[in-house]
Amino acid sequence: MRLQGKTAIVTGAAGGIGRASCQAFAREGAHVVAADLRGEDATRVAQEIGESGGSAGAAEVDVTNADSVARLVRETTKEHGRLDVMFNNAGIFPDADGSVTDTDESVWEQVVNVNLRGVFLGCKYAVPAMIESGGGSLINTASFVAVMGAATSQSAYTASKGGVLALTREIAVEYARAGIRANALCPGPTNTPLLAGLLADPQRRARRIVHIPMGRLAEVEEIANAALFLASDESSFITGTQFLVDGGITAAYVTPE
Ligand SMILES: NC(=O)c1ccc[n+]([C@@H]2O[C@H](COP(=O)([O-])OP(=O)(O)OC[C@H]3O[C@@H](n4cnc5c(N)ncnc54)[C@H](O)[C@@H]3O)[C@@H](O)[C@H]2O)c1
Numbered sequence: 324m325r326l327q328g329k330t331a332i333v334t335g336a337a338g339g340i341g342r343a344s345c346q347a348f349a350r351e352g353a354h355v356v357a358a359d360l361r362g363e364d365a366t367r368v369a370q371e372i373g374e375s376g377g378s379a380g381a382a383e384v385d386v387t388n389a390d391s392v393a394r395l396v397r398e399t400t401k402e403h404g405r406l407d408v409m410f411n412n413a414g415i416f417p418d419a420d421g422s423v424t425d426t427d428e429s430v431w432e433q434v435v436n437v438n439l440r441g442v443f444l445g446c447k448y449a450v451p452a453m454i455e456s457g458g459g460s461l462i463n464t465a466s467f468v469a470v471m472g473a474a475t476s477q478s479a480y481t482a483s484k485g486g487v488l489a490l491t492r493e494i495a496v497e498y499a500r501a502g503i504r505a506n507a508l509c510p511g512p513t514n515t516p517l518l519a520g521l522l523a524d525p526q527r528r529a530r531r532i533v534h535i536p537m538g539r540l541a542e543v544e545e546i547a548n549a550a551l552f553l554a555s556d557e558s559s560f561i562t563g564t565q566f567l568v569d570g571g572i573t574a575a576y577v578t579p580e
Contacts, residue, residue, distance in 0.1 A: 325555040327352035330403040332395065334386050334445060335413030337364030339515025340464070340550075343543035344410055345369075347551045349377030353408065356399050358384040360413070386413045386441030389448075396448040405456040408554040411445035412464040412508075414438045414483075418520050422476040431479040438483035439490070446494055450503060458502025462553045463491045465507040467569040475530055484509075488565050495563030504562040506553045511569030513541040536571035536578050 331348045335341040336357035349355045349372045357372075359365040362383025372379035382398070385391045400406050415437045419430045442463045453459030468477070469484035488507045495505040512518060512531050518540075522528045532538060549568045552558050567573055 324352035329353045329407035331408035332356045333410040337361045339543045343547035344550045347547040355379040358382040387436045392444040406452040409449035410462045411442040420479045423478045434479035439486040461505040465509045509567045510546045
């Protein structure tokens with residue numbers, strides 16, 4: 324029970340990584356608030372956890388909306404008295420996000436709004452609540468693309484994830500002595516609906532797989548286990564990191580056949 328007595332919010336909870344993380348956190352004793360734009364799907368995640376003996380509630384939230392995020396944190400602390408873990412995980416990856424010359428401004432704004440502003444707002448409202456709780460763990464989902472470039476461009480997505488790394492470091496440094504840790508979780512390609520468009524195209528799929536030394540995608544539980552470690556006191560001396568869970572992608576110059 325590595326999160327016994329802790330209260331955790333997970334955004335993007337109805338998606339692949341979010342749902343698996345809600346389940347992992349609840350299994351380890353946390354009360355989980357599953358938050359997503361798709362409120363009904365978040366409710367289903369909370370119900371599944373309840374049915375398997377865990378403790379969870381759900382909230383409909385738009386991470387791009389300050390009032391919505393502020394309400395999420397306020398209601399969580401009101402109901403549970405504390406906030407220990409904030410997993411800012413909601414993100415989007417639209418097909419229209421491409422090379423810098425092709426990507427429409429509206430796509431850029433939409434992606435940066437969800438992936439970066441959403442993380443900013445999650446941290447902005449979680450930090451005061453964590454200070455009140457005597458400390459906490461912020462986990463912000465970035466990506467391996469935040470640390471390396473790809474020939475198949477996704478300019479807005481990559482830029483937004485780079486911003487998540489930089490923001491997370493700043494927060495980590497500023498609040499370390501207040502007992503708040505902040506880490507950027509950087510998954511490699513993971514088997515979730517987010518990648519469905521890319522994976523449906525055999526050529527794009529092959530281009531992704533060829534760069535992964537392990538020769539496969541991550542499963543959501545493998546990313547959730549990393550989030551669990553960062554959420555728990557087992558990572559008590561870890562802050563400001565880019566925590567790569569990427570099957571070796573960033574270690575490789577070339578991959579074996
Ligand atoms: N799947 C991958 O290969 C991969 C790799 C690296 C990083 N990531 C990142 O991991 C995170 C989770 O991705 P996933 O693969 O589970 O995707 P997913 O599409 O399965 O889930 C994303 C969730 O975010 C929610 N969401 C979108 N916009 C929102 C908003 N404005 N407010 C609240 N919720 C919103 C969606 O409803 C969805 O449930 C994302 O930040 C993504 O960028 C994914």
